[in-house]
Amino acid sequence: MKMLLSILLLGLPLLLAAQTPHQHDYTGSHGMVLFAANDSLLVSHLPLYRPSHDYQLVYEVTLPADIQPLVLAKLQQHRLLTLLPADFDLRQMINASAFNVKADIYHDHFERGGERWLSGIAVTFSRQLYQRRLPAVNKPADNGSYDAFSHHGQMFLLHQIGTPPGYDHILKVSALPQNLQFNHSTPEQILGLIQQQGIEVQQLYLETQDFQP
Template sequence: MKTLLSILLLCLSLLLAAQTPHQHDYTGSHGMVLFAANDSLLVSHLPLYRPPHDYQLVYEVALPAGIQHAVLAQLQHNSLLTLLPADFDLRRMINANVFSVDADIYQGHFERGGERWLSGIAVTFRRQLYQRRLPDVNKLAENGSYTAFSHHDQLFLLHQIGTAPGYDHLLKVSALPPVLQFHHSTPQQVLGLIQQQGIQVQQLYLETQDFQP
């Protein structure tokens, strides 16, 4: 009986040990792109196909007042700013929690030659605006569909990333296009198709390298 119990306890401990890395892999480095909706700051999580990074997430965030003003001024000049928080559990964003974490802000993409501009800034994640999990990489999902969201009277389009080769694409528009599906179109073609409808469009972010086969 003792031998059987010992075996069961050993199996249980091995099972828990095997699960531990999976339970904690949500905690790590999760980069984001910063953008503005009038005087409000937003971030879009930079997803990847592999779990646990396979989530598109948009959040309203707040920085200390003086720093927020400086960041908004940079964004008004169409600067690309990316945010690299200290390691945290991505489930806090997935579950729409309110929380704070320190972060560095980069001019440019922090993984594409960007330069660190501000360090150790307290960022408060106030409100989740959008959440979507990327499709299973083993199941075909077309690229070309966009979702619309608004904040502080500003309109945005976010590409719903499909299977590889996909792309992460964030746009600011003056009005909603009547159709949000641009199948078999490149990001550049999408910009042209929206402009042809008399809609002003600004590309805030585009990433293709992370979504290749």
């Protein structure tokens, strides 16, 4: 009887572990916004505060030869395009791996009434250009800083999402601003501050709803 009890007790942690839900399941739905650097296509992962979605990630991607020019043409018309891949493991992006996945492309935001335009397109994720993990919501972090990166001769600013209320913001600029810190400014004010420096700036993406308290 004692031996049986010991076996049951030894097996209890394994049973509990099997019944515990995966708190940080990286495999699932990971939406992205599409934008262009000349003739190169880029995607930015649409992050959330909760793990495992709490990563800002920018990748260079390629689409089939007959599809990529169509997408680039839409982006040149300043259309917002979002990408919804089939479920995949986000750690592939976090670890800067090259991989392939099928995806749908939407006019506008796929979660904000966007219309599906292309279905089941093969997407090759070829190179990671940027990675940043969002701060924990219980650790105060400001929302005034931007990171800069360039690709194929074009320069971009990506907002460092802070604690709520934050925002996801991607800008294309003709030159680097004097500094990348904009304390106590809204996204709209930041556009004006950059333009005052004689810099051409185009807002590629802005999301506030997902980053409210």
